[in-house]
Amino acid sequence: MVNNFPPLIARIKQEGKCLAGGVLKVDSFVNHQLDPDFLMLMAEEFNHRFVPQSYDKIITIEASGIAHAVMLGYLTNKKVVFAKKKKPSTMDQSHMLTTEVYSFTKNITQHICLSREFIRAGERVLFIDDFLANGKAAQGILDLVQQAQATLVGMGFIIEKSFQDGGKNLRQQQIHVESLASIASLDNNTITLAQ
């Protein structure tokens, strides 16, 4: 189940920092500053793990998933759709799918939404995001994909915190989940990889 991608592990060891409360800070290359060549290296690894012929479109969620999804979309020549965290003024209510996602980090329930135009019934969709922790965002995406009567073929994450139950819950639903790095613990300010 655990399949750590060595170049990412090396970079996490070099640049990652543990903060209080089980927070892993990787904002120098994952979710604040981005290194496009390294994004492409990770996209190539996703492309080894998810057969490109098995999906039609990539879905992600704003904001931190976008860069990762777009790079895989560029590599595989597929369109990318990002779910939005608030209903934009340009989205017609009747053409919109919505669901609720509880954020533990922010302690709020947010709506995420998706235009029906961009995920159609019967389409096969791959979800890409930066972090998998409790899996609430992933579960919200699954709900949107199901509302659209599309098929979720898999979920790829840059980093999974395997000490939280998101990954376990998704895999119990027979979802093909791939994480490029699995972190078993961030206790004592130490990054411990899952084996």
Add this chain to the structure above:
Amino acid sequence: MVNNFPPLIARIKQEGKCLAGGVLKVDSFVNHQLDPDFLMLMAEEFNHRFVPQSYDKIITIEASGIAHAVMLGYLTNKKVVFAKKKKPSTMDQSHMLTTEVYSFTKNITQHICLSREFIRAGERVLFIDDFLANGKAAQGILDLVQQAQATLVGMGFIIEKSFQDGGKNLRQQQIHVESLASIASLDNNTITLAQ
């Protein structure tokens, strides 16, 4: 000053829709669904307009700017930093630059922030975003770049609403502003290009 990029104009004419209140809906290829090959075509055009040797890093703002900035970063082999709309829990207050941005669309004032680590004194920065309307977000980025004692070398936008003052105000400050499409009016549900 107006320099419309023909492939983008063609696509706006084909897929863009005018909504009430001067809203241009281009979410099939700019800010909800993304077409990575077309993103690269636009990045190549930005690369003709901003000499890559003139800047060190690309800055954008979450969420809709990220895809456009990342594609240019991939093309030019430069790092990308995206300003965040809320202070993330992983950002140390003392290492953070913040400024306020008023959003007309949402009628709220938001904080945007940037880690000092990723834009350093003396660095030359290019700003990329999807829309230029009243220019409040762009002005906020300029403030962050100045706080970092870095240099803003230019601002590139996918679509400028030239009937609002953002572009005029930025150009009056001697900023090199490039927009791939300039819209003169959205009155009467018609997209009228600037000439």
